[in-house]
Amino acid sequence: MSFIQDYWRAVGEILIIWICLYQIYRAFKDTRGARIMVGLALLLMVLSSVSLILDLKVIWWIMKHLFLGMAAASLIIFQPELRNALAKLGSTKLFSFSQSQTHEFLDTFSEAVSQLSKKRIGALFAFERSISLKEHLKTGVELDSVFSPEFALTVFHPKTALHDGGMIIAQNRVAGAGCVFPVSSRELSDRSTGLRHRAAIGVTEEADCVAVVVSEETGQVSICVDGKLSRGLSEDAFRSKLEHIFLPKEREHEEKMDEQLAGEAGDLDGGRGNLAAD
Numbered sequence: 001m002s003f004i005q006d007y008w009r010a011v012g013e014i015l016i017i018w019i020c021l022y023q024i025y026r027a028f029k030d031t032r033g034a035r036i037m038v039g040l041a042l043l044l045m046v047l048s049s050v051s052l053i054l055d056l057k058v059i060w061w062i063m064k065h066l067f068l069g070m071a072a073a074s075l076i077i078f079q080p081e082l083r084n085a086l087a088k089l090g091s092t093k094l095f096s097f098s099q100s101q102t103h104e105f106l107d108t109f110s111e112a113v114s115q116l117s118k119k120r121i122g123a124l125f126a127f128e129r130s131i132s133l134k135e136h137l138k139t140g141v142e143l144d145s146v147f148s149p150e151f152a153l154t155v156f157h158p159k160t161a162l163h164d165g166g167m168i169i170a171q172n173r174v175a176g177a178g179c180v181f182p183v184s185s186r187e188l189s190d191r192s193t194g195l196r197h198r199a200a201i202g203v204t205e206e207a208d209c210v211a212v213v214v215s216e217e218t219g220q221v222s223i224c225v226d227g228k229l230s231r232g233l234s235e236d237a238f239r240s241k242l243e244h245i246f247l248p249k250e251r252e253h254e255e256k257m258d259e260q261l262a263g264e265a266g267d268l269d270g271g272r273g274n275l276a277a278d
């Protein structure tokens, strides 16, 4: 009986450890520090196995202490990702605005992006969420203005003083422009990715913000969340992605209604088919 209890406890422990390790792997696999950590872990595993098998006591002792060092190092290497994850845990509300206010803002914002794209005016926006973007505000000019398409077109016009850099939007207002965002140094599949797009990736890797890029070269519109860039979005796809991010509940509800209506339409067609067969 006690053997079975011990057996299940061991199985449970192994399962819990694997689930935790897998979740940690999933959360960090695309991050900048992941390769360093995987390399270090592999090196430590090989050295510890060799020292255990050959009974090399001094190396084993060093390995044991290095594990502790690695845990401390991971806190430093993954500091932005940990900050992000903890902020997500701590925040329950991303927008302190009513759904209708956010809806209105998204309409205005989509209109601005569409005009920027048609006119091929390069632009970069970062939407602040639970992690403050104050440190990036300091690199540009702090503002506190109502957002409008005309405002965005003026700021990003290539002949204005503020066009270089990104605009920060916080609480549906323009908090600053001409801000310098951290540029991601990650290796990207598309090697031609320029600095504006890399800055969008970089700032969303460091904070939980959402970045929107309009390419000056192609007019393409992209959204970046958690360092993942969705490029070349059509107007509809862009709008729907924005709603998914900022109005997730409303979007879910709409999708459910669509599915329900499609289902009902299918039932009706099926019914008609049966009647015809009869």
Ligand SMILES: Nc1ncnc2c1ncn2[C@@H]1O[C@H](COP(=O)(O)OP(=O)(O)OP(=O)(O)O)[C@@H](O)[C@H]1O
Pocket: 122, 123, 124, 163, 164, 165, 166, 179, 180, 181, 182, 183, 193, 194, 195, 196, 197, 198, 199, 214, 215, 216, 217, 218
């Ligand atoms: N770190 C940064 N933070 C904010 N904006 C930046 C940063 N680096 C570059 N930019 C903006 O990007 C512009 C240069 O973009 P670049 O052509 O290198 O990028 P891109 O991704 O190819 O964009 P595009 O498709 O618009 O040309 C700069 O003029 C500047 O306004």
